[in-house]
Amino acid sequence: MSAIVCSHVDKAYGATTVIRDLNLSIEEHEFVVFLGPSGCGKSTLLRMLAGLEDISGGEVSIGGKVVNDLDPGDRGIAMVFQNYALYPHMTIFDNIAFGLRRQKVPAPEIRKRVEAVSRTLGLEPYLGRKPAALSGGQQQRVAIARAMIKTPKVFLFDEPLSNLDAKLRNHMRIEIARLHQSLKTTTVYVTHDQLEAMTLADRIVLLKDGIIEQIGSPAVIYEHPANLFVAGFIGTPNMNFVDVAVGRKDDRWSLTGAGTVFSIDGSRFGLRGVSRAVLGIRPPDLKTAGAGATGILQGTADLIEFHGNDALVTFGSGGKEISALVPARECPVLHAAVRYTFDEDAIHLFDAMSGASLRKQ
Numbered sequence: 001m002s003a004i005v006c007s008h009v010d011k012a013y014g015a016t017t018v019i020r021d022l023n024l025s026i027e028e029h030e031f032v033v034f035l036g037p038s039g040c041g042k043s044t045l046l047r048m049l050a051g052l053e054d055i056s057g058g059e060v061s062i063g064g065k066v067v068n069d070l071d072p073g074d075r076g077i078a079m080v081f082q083n084y085a086l087y088p089h090m091t092i093f094d095n096i097a098f099g100l101r102r103q104k105v106p107a108p109e110i111r112k113r114v115e116a117v118s119r120t121l122g123l124e125p126y127l128g129r130k131p132a133a134l135s136g137g138q139q140q141r142v143a144i145a146r147a148m149i150k151t152p153k154v155f156l157f158d159e160p161l162s163n164l165d166a167k168l169r170n171h172m173r174i175e176i177a178r179l180h181q182s183l184k185t186t187t188v189y190v191t192h193d194q195l196e197a198m199t200l201a202d203r204i205v206l207l208k209d210g211i212i213e214q215i216g217s218p219a220v221i222y223e224h225p226a227n228l229f230v231a232g233f234i235g236t237p238n239m240n241f242v243d244v245a246v247g248r249k250d251d252r253w254s255l256t257g258a259g260t261v262f263s264i265d266g267s268r269f270g271l272r273g274v275s276r277a278v279l280g281i282r283p284p285d286l287k288t289a290g291a292g293a294t295g296i297l298q299g300t301a302d303l304i305e306f307h308g309n310d311a312l313v314t315f316g317s318g319g320k321e322i323s324a325l326v327p328a329r330e331c332p333v334l335h336a337a338v339r340y341t342f343d344e345d346a347i348h349l350f351d352a353m354s355g356a357s358l359r360k361q
Contacts, residue, residue: 003025003027008021008057027186033205036206040208041207049077050077062077077155078150079158080144086143087131088132092123096145117148120148152185177199242278243278255277263294263295276352281346286341288326296339298340300315300338306331
Protein backbone atom coordinates (compact mmCIF):
# COMPACT_ATOMS: atom_id res chain seq x y z
CA MET A 1 0.00 0.00 0.00
CA SER A 2 1.43 3.37 -1.02
CA ALA A 3 -1.50 5.80 -1.18
CA ILE A 4 -0.88 9.21 0.42
CA VAL A 5 -3.50 11.21 2.30
CA CYS A 6 -3.07 14.74 3.66
CA SER A 7 -5.84 15.83 6.04
CA HIS A 8 -6.09 19.49 7.10
CA VAL A 9 -2.33 19.92 6.86
CA ASP A 10 -0.80 23.22 7.98
CA LYS A 11 2.77 24.47 8.01
CA ALA A 12 3.89 27.65 9.74
CA TYR A 13 7.25 29.22 10.46
CA GLY A 14 6.53 31.33 13.52
CA ALA A 15 3.72 33.70 12.59
CA THR A 16 4.07 32.97 8.86
CA THR A 17 1.77 30.26 7.50
CA VAL A 18 2.95 28.71 4.22
CA ILE A 19 0.51 25.75 3.93
CA ARG A 20 -3.13 26.31 4.90
CA ASP A 21 -5.64 23.54 5.71
CA LEU A 22 -4.50 21.38 2.79
CA ASN A 23 -6.48 18.24 1.95
CA LEU A 24 -5.21 15.87 -0.71
CA SER A 25 -5.43 12.18 -1.63
CA ILE A 26 -2.87 10.53 -3.92
CA GLU A 27 -3.78 7.08 -5.14
CA GLU A 28 -1.46 4.10 -5.20
CA HIS A 29 0.78 4.04 -8.32
CA GLU A 30 -0.33 7.56 -9.31
CA PHE A 31 2.10 10.18 -10.69
CA VAL A 32 1.16 13.53 -9.12
CA VAL A 33 2.96 16.80 -9.83
CA PHE A 34 2.97 19.73 -7.39
CA LEU A 35 3.11 22.81 -9.63
CA GLY A 36 3.15 26.50 -8.89
CA PRO A 37 5.24 29.66 -8.78
CA SER A 38 8.21 30.12 -6.46
CA GLY A 39 7.11 30.43 -2.83
CA CYS A 40 3.77 28.67 -3.29
CA GLY A 41 4.66 25.91 -0.79
CA LYS A 42 5.15 22.96 -3.16
CA SER A 43 8.66 22.01 -1.96
CA THR A 44 7.65 22.54 1.67
CA LEU A 45 4.73 20.15 1.19
CA LEU A 46 7.02 17.56 -0.42
CA ARG A 47 9.49 17.84 2.46
CA MET A 48 6.66 17.29 4.95
CA LEU A 49 5.74 14.08 3.11
CA ALA A 50 9.39 13.05 3.33
CA GLY A 51 9.71 13.87 7.03
CA LEU A 52 12.30 16.59 6.43
CA GLU A 53 9.91 19.28 7.72
CA ASP A 54 7.71 19.06 10.80
CA ILE A 55 3.95 19.28 10.28
CA SER A 56 2.40 22.20 12.17
CA GLY A 57 -1.11 20.81 12.03
CA GLY A 58 -3.17 18.07 10.45
CA GLU A 59 -2.21 14.55 9.51
CA VAL A 60 -0.22 12.79 6.77
CA SER A 61 -0.58 9.08 6.11
CA ILE A 62 1.30 6.80 3.71
CA GLY A 63 -0.12 3.38 2.97
CA GLY A 64 -2.81 3.88 5.61
CA LYS A 65 -0.27 4.63 8.37
CA VAL A 66 0.01 8.07 9.98
CA VAL A 67 3.61 9.24 9.53
CA ASN A 68 3.60 12.63 11.30
CA ASP A 69 6.11 11.48 13.89
CA LEU A 70 8.05 8.93 11.83
CA ASP A 71 11.66 9.54 10.80
CA PRO A 72 12.29 9.84 7.03
CA GLY A 73 13.95 6.42 6.96
CA ASP A 74 10.84 4.76 8.41
CA ARG A 75 8.34 6.15 5.89
CA GLY A 76 9.10 3.86 2.95
CA ILE A 77 9.99 6.78 0.70
CA ALA A 78 12.97 7.67 -1.48
CA MET A 79 13.76 11.24 -2.49
CA VAL A 80 15.64 12.67 -5.48
CA PHE A 81 16.87 16.23 -5.00
CA GLN A 82 17.62 19.10 -7.38
CA ASN A 83 21.33 18.84 -6.51
CA TYR A 84 22.44 15.29 -7.10
CA ALA A 85 24.09 14.91 -3.65
CA LEU A 86 26.53 12.25 -4.86
CA TYR A 87 29.66 11.36 -2.92
CA PRO A 88 32.49 12.68 -5.14
CA HIS A 89 35.15 10.30 -3.75
CA MET A 90 33.06 7.18 -4.40
CA THR A 91 32.53 5.29 -7.65
CA ILE A 92 29.09 5.22 -9.20
CA PHE A 93 28.69 1.62 -7.99
CA ASP A 94 29.49 2.67 -4.43
CA ASN A 95 27.17 5.69 -4.61
CA ILE A 96 24.27 3.49 -5.68
CA ALA A 97 25.10 0.78 -3.15
CA PHE A 98 25.64 3.16 -0.22
CA GLY A 99 22.16 2.84 1.30
CA LEU A 100 22.13 -0.95 1.05
CA ARG A 101 25.52 -1.18 2.77
CA ARG A 102 24.22 0.92 5.63
CA GLN A 103 21.36 -1.58 5.96
CA LYS A 104 23.99 -4.38 6.04
CA VAL A 105 22.58 -6.11 2.96
CA PRO A 106 24.89 -9.00 1.92
CA ALA A 107 27.45 -8.10 -0.76
CA PRO A 108 26.16 -10.57 -3.42
CA GLU A 109 22.64 -9.14 -3.06
CA ILE A 110 23.99 -5.59 -3.31
CA ARG A 111 25.84 -6.40 -6.55
CA LYS A 112 22.78 -8.08 -8.01
CA ARG A 113 20.53 -5.10 -7.22
CA VAL A 114 23.04 -2.47 -8.35
CA GLU A 115 23.50 -4.26 -11.67
CA ALA A 116 19.73 -4.54 -12.14
CA VAL A 117 19.00 -0.87 -11.45
CA SER A 118 22.02 0.22 -13.51
CA ARG A 119 20.75 -1.80 -16.44
CA THR A 120 17.34 -0.15 -16.18
CA LEU A 121 18.85 3.35 -16.24
CA GLY A 122 21.66 2.69 -18.71
CA LEU A 123 24.43 3.20 -16.15
CA GLU A 124 26.31 -0.07 -16.60
CA PRO A 125 29.26 1.50 -18.50
CA TYR A 126 29.85 4.06 -15.74
CA LEU A 127 29.85 1.98 -12.55
CA GLY A 128 33.61 2.26 -12.11
CA ARG A 129 33.76 6.01 -12.67
CA LYS A 130 33.57 8.90 -10.19
CA PRO A 131 30.69 11.43 -10.42
CA ALA A 132 32.97 14.16 -11.83
CA ALA A 133 33.49 12.04 -14.95
CA LEU A 134 29.75 12.02 -15.75
CA SER A 135 27.49 14.57 -17.40
CA GLY A 136 24.71 16.29 -15.46
CA GLY A 137 22.08 13.97 -16.93
CA GLN A 138 24.13 10.89 -16.05
CA GLN A 139 24.65 12.14 -12.49
CA GLN A 140 20.91 12.67 -12.11
CA ARG A 141 20.33 9.08 -13.31
CA VAL A 142 22.74 7.93 -10.58
CA ALA A 143 20.72 9.85 -8.00
CA ILE A 144 17.54 8.17 -9.29
CA ALA A 145 19.25 4.76 -9.20
CA ARG A 146 20.28 5.33 -5.58
CA ALA A 147 16.64 6.04 -4.75
CA MET A 148 15.30 3.15 -6.84
CA ILE A 149 17.51 0.53 -5.25
CA LYS A 150 15.72 0.95 -1.93
CA THR A 151 12.51 -0.32 -3.63
CA PRO A 152 10.49 2.43 -1.89
CA LYS A 153 6.73 2.66 -1.61
CA VAL A 154 6.85 6.29 -2.77
CA PHE A 155 9.22 8.30 -4.97
CA LEU A 156 9.59 12.01 -4.20
CA PHE A 157 11.26 14.26 -6.77
CA ASP A 158 12.17 17.84 -5.79
CA GLU A 159 12.75 19.79 -9.04
CA PRO A 160 15.23 17.13 -10.23
CA LEU A 161 15.80 18.61 -13.70
CA SER A 162 16.32 22.28 -12.83
CA ASN A 163 20.13 22.10 -13.11
CA LEU A 164 20.09 20.56 -16.60
CA ASP A 165 20.11 22.30 -19.96
CA ALA A 166 16.98 22.23 -22.14
CA LYS A 167 18.00 19.19 -24.23
CA LEU A 168 18.97 17.13 -21.17
CA ARG A 169 15.77 18.15 -19.36
CA ASN A 170 13.74 16.82 -22.26
CA HIS A 171 15.72 13.57 -22.33
CA MET A 172 15.47 13.04 -18.55
CA ARG A 173 11.77 13.86 -18.57
CA ILE A 174 11.21 11.02 -21.03
CA GLU A 175 13.34 8.67 -18.91
CA ILE A 176 11.41 9.50 -15.74
CA ALA A 177 8.10 8.91 -17.55
CA ARG A 178 9.31 5.52 -18.82
CA LEU A 179 10.64 4.62 -15.39
CA HIS A 180 7.28 5.31 -13.78
CA GLN A 181 5.48 3.25 -16.42
CA SER A 182 7.75 0.27 -15.70
CA LEU A 183 7.89 0.54 -11.88
CA LYS A 184 4.35 1.79 -11.17
CA THR A 185 5.55 3.32 -7.90
CA THR A 186 3.52 6.13 -6.35
CA THR A 187 5.37 9.28 -7.41
CA VAL A 188 5.17 12.89 -6.24
CA TYR A 189 7.11 15.38 -8.33
CA VAL A 190 7.71 19.07 -7.64
CA THR A 191 8.38 21.57 -10.41
CA HIS A 192 7.72 25.16 -11.44
CA ASP A 193 7.96 24.10 -15.11
CA GLN A 194 4.49 23.57 -16.52
CA LEU A 195 5.83 21.57 -19.50
CA GLU A 196 7.23 18.97 -17.08
CA ALA A 197 3.93 18.91 -15.23
CA MET A 198 1.80 18.59 -18.37
CA THR A 199 3.89 15.79 -19.89
CA LEU A 200 4.54 13.72 -16.75
CA ALA A 201 1.50 13.96 -14.48
CA ASP A 202 -1.53 11.77 -14.10
CA ARG A 203 -2.83 14.67 -12.02
CA ILE A 204 -1.52 18.16 -11.33
CA VAL A 205 -1.91 19.89 -7.96
CA LEU A 206 -1.63 23.60 -8.73
CA LEU A 207 -0.68 25.65 -5.67
CA LYS A 208 -0.64 29.36 -4.87
CA ASP A 209 0.29 30.84 -1.48
CA GLY A 210 0.00 27.46 0.22
CA ILE A 211 -3.52 26.80 -1.08
CA ILE A 212 -4.61 24.33 -3.76
CA GLU A 213 -6.13 26.29 -6.65
CA GLN A 214 -7.07 23.24 -8.74
CA ILE A 215 -6.44 19.49 -8.95
CA GLY A 216 -6.96 17.59 -12.17
CA SER A 217 -5.46 15.87 -15.16
CA PRO A 218 -3.31 18.03 -17.45
CA ALA A 219 -6.13 18.07 -20.01
CA VAL A 220 -8.76 19.18 -17.46
CA ILE A 221 -6.59 21.94 -16.02
CA TYR A 222 -5.68 23.23 -19.49
CA GLU A 223 -9.16 23.02 -20.98
CA HIS A 224 -11.23 23.90 -17.91
CA PRO A 225 -9.20 26.21 -15.62
CA ALA A 226 -11.02 26.86 -12.35
CA ASN A 227 -10.05 30.53 -12.12
CA LEU A 228 -7.97 33.33 -13.60
CA PHE A 229 -4.80 32.28 -11.80
CA VAL A 230 -4.93 28.75 -13.22
CA ALA A 231 -5.79 30.02 -16.69
CA GLY A 232 -2.88 32.47 -16.62
CA PHE A 233 -0.37 30.00 -15.20
CA ILE A 234 -1.11 27.03 -17.47
CA GLY A 235 -0.38 27.25 -21.18
CA THR A 236 2.48 28.59 -23.29
CA PRO A 237 2.15 31.17 -24.72
CA ASN A 238 -0.03 32.72 -22.02
CA MET A 239 -3.78 33.05 -22.38
CA ASN A 240 -5.08 36.46 -23.53
CA PHE A 241 -7.43 38.22 -21.11
CA VAL A 242 -9.92 40.91 -22.09
CA ASP A 243 -12.15 42.80 -19.64
CA VAL A 244 -15.68 42.79 -21.04
CA ALA A 245 -19.08 44.23 -20.21
CA VAL A 246 -21.78 41.55 -20.33
CA GLY A 247 -25.15 42.31 -21.88
CA ARG A 248 -28.20 40.43 -23.16
CA LYS A 249 -29.69 41.01 -26.62
CA ASP A 250 -32.57 38.87 -27.84
CA ASP A 251 -31.50 35.27 -27.28
CA ARG A 252 -27.74 35.97 -27.28
CA TRP A 253 -25.16 37.51 -24.97
CA SER A 254 -22.89 40.40 -25.91
CA LEU A 255 -19.36 40.85 -24.57
CA THR A 256 -17.98 44.34 -25.14
CA GLY A 257 -14.25 44.95 -24.78
CA ALA A 258 -10.93 45.48 -26.61
CA GLY A 259 -12.64 47.81 -29.04
CA THR A 260 -15.21 45.32 -30.30
CA VAL A 261 -18.38 43.42 -29.43
CA PHE A 262 -18.48 39.62 -29.27
CA SER A 263 -21.88 37.98 -29.70
CA ILE A 264 -22.14 34.53 -28.15
CA ASP A 265 -24.76 31.92 -27.40
CA GLY A 266 -23.37 31.70 -23.86
CA SER A 267 -25.10 28.45 -22.95
CA ARG A 268 -21.84 27.03 -21.52
CA PHE A 269 -21.62 29.83 -18.95
CA GLY A 270 -23.64 31.07 -16.01
CA LEU A 271 -24.05 34.71 -17.05
CA ARG A 272 -27.32 35.71 -15.39
CA GLY A 273 -26.72 38.63 -13.04
CA VAL A 274 -23.14 39.11 -14.34
CA SER A 275 -22.34 42.61 -15.65
CA ARG A 276 -18.54 42.44 -15.83
CA ALA A 277 -16.38 39.47 -16.79
CA VAL A 278 -12.96 38.56 -18.11
CA LEU A 279 -12.82 36.81 -21.45
CA GLY A 280 -9.92 34.39 -21.92
CA ILE A 281 -8.72 33.13 -25.29
CA ARG A 282 -5.54 31.14 -25.90
CA PRO A 283 -3.24 32.40 -28.68
CA PRO A 284 -3.54 29.18 -30.75
CA ASP A 285 -7.33 29.61 -30.81
CA LEU A 286 -7.16 32.94 -32.63
CA LYS A 287 -7.70 32.51 -36.40
CA THR A 288 -7.18 34.93 -39.25
CA ALA A 289 -10.54 36.65 -39.83
CA GLY A 290 -12.08 36.26 -43.26
CA ALA A 291 -14.55 38.55 -45.00
CA GLY A 292 -17.81 38.82 -43.10
CA ALA A 293 -16.37 37.63 -39.78
CA THR A 294 -17.70 39.28 -36.61
CA GLY A 295 -16.16 39.91 -33.20
CA ILE A 296 -12.83 40.92 -34.67
CA LEU A 297 -9.67 41.60 -32.67
CA GLN A 298 -7.61 43.83 -34.91
CA GLY A 299 -4.56 46.04 -34.75
CA THR A 300 -0.99 46.37 -35.95
CA ALA A 301 1.60 43.62 -35.54
CA ASP A 302 4.02 45.13 -33.01
CA LEU A 303 6.12 42.00 -32.38
CA ILE A 304 6.62 38.73 -34.22
CA GLU A 305 8.36 35.75 -32.61
CA PHE A 306 9.25 32.95 -35.00
CA HIS A 307 8.82 29.48 -33.40
CA GLY A 308 9.57 27.27 -36.40
CA ASN A 309 6.23 25.87 -37.59
CA ASP A 310 4.41 28.70 -35.83
CA ALA A 311 4.83 32.39 -35.17
CA LEU A 312 3.56 34.42 -32.21
CA VAL A 313 2.06 37.70 -33.39
CA THR A 314 1.55 40.41 -30.75
CA PHE A 315 -0.67 43.40 -31.48
CA GLY A 316 -2.76 46.03 -29.72
CA SER A 317 -6.55 45.95 -29.94
CA GLY A 318 -8.65 48.58 -28.18
CA GLY A 319 -5.78 49.36 -25.81
CA LYS A 320 -5.27 45.69 -24.93
CA GLU A 321 -2.18 43.66 -25.91
CA ILE A 322 -3.18 40.44 -27.65
CA SER A 323 -1.09 37.51 -28.90
CA ALA A 324 -2.02 35.08 -31.68
CA LEU A 325 -0.11 31.87 -32.44
CA VAL A 326 -0.48 31.31 -36.18
CA PRO A 327 1.06 28.93 -38.74
CA ALA A 328 4.35 30.35 -39.97
CA ARG A 329 3.00 30.47 -43.54
CA GLU A 330 0.27 32.88 -42.34
CA CYS A 331 2.68 35.13 -40.44
CA PRO A 332 2.26 38.81 -41.31
CA VAL A 333 5.15 41.23 -41.72
CA LEU A 334 6.04 43.51 -38.83
CA HIS A 335 3.75 46.57 -38.54
CA ALA A 336 1.16 45.05 -40.87
CA ALA A 337 -2.55 45.31 -40.05
CA VAL A 338 -3.91 42.06 -38.58
CA ARG A 339 -7.44 40.77 -37.95
CA TYR A 340 -8.25 37.70 -35.86
CA THR A 341 -11.38 35.98 -34.63
CA PHE A 342 -12.22 32.80 -32.72
CA ASP A 343 -14.85 30.10 -32.26
CA GLU A 344 -17.13 30.51 -29.28
CA ASP A 345 -16.31 27.04 -27.96
CA ALA A 346 -12.66 28.14 -27.52
CA ILE A 347 -13.33 30.96 -25.07
CA HIS A 348 -13.22 31.04 -21.27
CA LEU A 349 -15.16 33.47 -19.09
CA PHE A 350 -14.29 34.42 -15.51
CA ASP A 351 -16.05 36.53 -12.91
CA ALA A 352 -14.43 39.97 -12.84
CA MET A 353 -14.57 40.22 -9.04
CA SER A 354 -13.71 36.71 -7.77
CA GLY A 355 -11.77 35.43 -10.79
CA ALA A 356 -13.74 32.16 -10.66
CA SER A 357 -14.67 30.44 -13.90
CA LEU A 358 -18.23 31.10 -15.10
CA ARG A 359 -18.35 27.79 -16.94
CA LYS A 360 -21.36 25.67 -15.94
CA GLN A 361 -20.39 22.46 -14.16
